[in-house]
Amino acid sequence: MDEILDQARDIVEAPIDFQGQKLAVLVNYGAMSAFGVASFLTGLTTSNVYYALYVGLAGLVVTMLAVVPPWPMYNRTPVKWLPSRKATMWVTDEQKKSS
């Protein structure tokens, strides 16, 4: 039962690791800003505010697709947790080496 719940939570929450979170922030800022500049320039060159609006909204969709799903590039450095204390009261040398 717990495993099923864990899987369900993973699907809903879609967690990513710490390095991935940093990367996601960068991708969000970079992509959205680039689309903002593109949106303004498109409008200015075509003299059409609608095109500026459409490029901006397209930018939102693309950024959402790039940032929100837990892509593998956001999960490349998973956190290695220590084993739980009930199994081993202290950390063995072997475990220290492996972690």
Next chain:
Amino acid sequence: MHSALVRVQNTFGFFTTVASFVAFFIALSAIVTPQTPKADLTLRNVQVARGRPHYYSSKHEEYAHIRFNLDMDLRSLFTWNTKQVFAYVTATYPSTSPNEPPSRAIIWDAILPGKLEPWHQNQYIHPGPPPIPKGRRRAPPAGRIYALKETPGKLRLKGQKPKYVITDHTGKISSRSNVTLELGFNVQPWVGALLWSRPFDLGMWKTTEGGKSEAFDFPAIKGEKPPGLDTVRGGEGNRGKPA
């Protein structure tokens, strides 16, 4: 950014920031565009007539009916950020008491759409050419020269009827002197602040060149009888009213 919901929120939050910045720069790009509105406004003729505010009213007021010629060029107001321009002609006349400011009333107005504005029935349609006289083959060349969607902001009106006849709270408007007509406009952008016509330059925005008529007088009412010669009102004037 650990869970999908937080990422959705952060992405959308930053999108709103970017959107407001883009909007700000769009408004700014219109500010640095020079504006040189021009207009030539002259009086065609003016009449004052007596009338009622509505059919069942027993109140009689005097209404000024002002016809004018307008040749205006507001094309420089139409930048890529201009949604529409509201142009209007006002009549300004001094009030009877020197302590009160002059009265100002709109006699005609028009909504001039920009190129991207979808059509709406309230938008101004430039009048077409005058009807071709019988026996002549070709239309006179002064036809519908200013199709609004191609050159928005250009108008040439001859003997334009007013949209609104004007009066004021005294109900007496005949024989007033020193009346001037003036063209005003209000630029409505897609993004940014409204801009009104003003009597001074504002950076690269020049004030309207011309756009003011010479002073004229409201005439006396046509066929006005001297006081005391009015038709005597009998009891029929009170018909339908409680005694």
